[in-house]
Amino acid sequence: DAKTTQPTSMDCAEGRAANLPCNHSTISGNEYVYWYRQIHSQGPQYIIHGLKNNETNEMASLIITEDRKSSTLILPHATLRDTAVYYCIVRVSLYGSSNTGKLIFGQGTTLQVKP
Amino acid sequence: EAQVTQNPRYLITVTGKKLTVTCSQNMNHEYMSWYRQDPGLGLRQIYYSMNVEVTDKGDVPEGYKVSRKEKRNFPLILESPSPNQTSLYFCASSFGGGDQPQHFGDGTRLSIL
Numbered sequence: 001d002a003k004t005t006q007p008t009s010m011d012c013a014e015g016r017a018a019n020l021p022c023n024h025s026t027i028s029g030n031e032y033v034y035w036y037r038q039i040h041s042q043g044p045q046y047i048i049h050g051l052k053n054n055e056t057n058e059m060a061s062l063i064i065t066e067d068r069k070s071s072t073l074i075l076p077h078a079t080l081r082d083t084a085v086y087y088c089i090v091r092v093s094l095y096g097s098s099n100t101g102k103l104i105f106g107q108g109t110t111l112q113v114k115p
Numbered sequence: 116e117a118q119v120t121q122n123p124r125y126l127i128t129v130t131g132k133k134l135t136v137t138c139s140q141n142m143n144h145e146y147m148s149w150y151r152q153d154p155g156l157g158l159r160q161i162y163y164s165m166n167v168e169v170t171d172k173g174d175v176p177e178g179y180k181v182s183r184k185e186k187r188n189f190p191l192i193l194e195s196p197s198p199n200q201t202s203l204y205f206c207a208s209s210f211g212g213g214d215q216p217q218h219f220g221d222g223t224r225l226s227i228l
Contacts, residue, residue, distance in 0.1 A: 043219030102160035
């Protein structure tokens with residue numbers, strides 16, 4: 001079962017920041033927060049991940065609350081090509097005990113970027 | 116360019132005719148995994164491999180086989196395909212250990228008639 005809760009859908013105007021929330025209230029201390037997106041039926045694309053601290057890369061920023069029970073993915077200047085399903089996933093380090101390394105994709109948030 | 120390559124991208128075949136979907140990565144990743152994606156069910160893990168000659172079942176392994184004889188390749192084998200294996204398949208890979216993200220191939224759409 002997915003350990004995260006995301007809104008089903010969101011809209012964003014092109015050029016504006018897209019802020020995608022995720023709740024993970026049962027996250028454990030050794031679990032990371034990952035964000036992926038899937039455009040149509042293409043392979044899921046890794047965006048960013050973090051443990052405690054906020055993270056930023058060339059694609060996005062990840063803001064994790066101090067209690068780690070929720071996070072927000074920020075696409076600073078959304079374009080039409082950012083229209084996709086965005087998945088928030090929590091997962092332990094790959095070599096944790098009994099760890100298959102699998103990613104549990106929930107239903108995600110469908111982000112529609114509009115002109 | 117770093118990538119995970121799957122072949123074929125599309126295949127329509129008939130029940131019982133053995134098929135293999137290949138997956139190759141050029142990133143020297145230890146970990147590789149296969150998922151299938153079905154409407155309403157999300158992505159489900161079929162098999163995974165922690166390294167060469169080390170494979171194990173995921174959540175939905177029935178009807179599939181895998182092998183990991185080389186680090187870069189992780190083929191998915193359907194010995195006797197059936198219509199309920201019609202699906203979109205993804206291969207993923209990552210470095211082992213720590214928090215390394217998985218990188219996915221472009222997918223293989225299989226239709227079993």
